[in-house]
Amino acid sequence: MNTKQLIALSAFALAAGAASAQTVPAEAWVGAPIATTGSALSRTDVRADLDRSKTVAQAPQEAWVGSTAGENVAAGALSRAEVKADLALWTRAGLNQYARIDGIDSxxxxxxxxxxxxxxxxxxxAYLAEVKQLQGVPSVASTQPAGGEAAAN
Known part of the structure; x- marks a missing residue:
């Protein structure tokens, strides 16, 4: 195949590809263009909206998930044993199976x-008993001899 034939074949393929391509406006592919100039809100309106949102009470992070038991606990105030005990109770209640679901239906x-x-x-x-067990503190029931002999003495 000589160079002239190769160039002619390439030109033909290019022309055939261009002729078969459909011309579709960009709006049909991605929708109407987004306006990048101007806004419906003025700077003052945006600032006022921001100030309003700052006055709305935000839930503390501890209250995002779980019960109301930790409402008055500051972040980082729980010990490792307390967190592990809470997780053990969470698992014991069977809520760990819901942790794998994206949207929980409450x-x-x-x-x-x-x-x-x-x-x-x-x-x-049960929570305090779990904490004590994780801390290695023996429970009251395990320190008494069987049969209630401590009460008899």
Whole structure:
């Protein structure tokens, strides 16, 4: 194949490709163009909206997930044992299976039942017992001899 034939074949392929291509306006592909000049709001309106949003009460990070048990606890105030005990109760209530779901339906009866069980556990002596166990502190029941002999002495 000589050079003339190669150039002619390339030109033909280019012309055929250009002729078969459809011309579609950009709006059909990506929608109407976004206005980049000007805004419907003035700078004063934007500042006023920002100031209004600052006055709205924001939930503390501890209240984003979980129960109301940790409402009055500052960030970083819990010990490692307290956090691990809370996680153990969370798992015991069966809420760990919901941690893998992107969107939790809080109206789901099973989820509500498990959340109520977690809150009962978290607000019961089971939480303190779990913390003490994780800290290595023996519980009162394990320090007494079997049969109630400590009460007899």
């Amino acid at each position: 109206t789901n009866p099973d989820f509500r039942q498990r959340t109520a069980a977690y809150e009962r556990l978290r607000n019961s002596p």
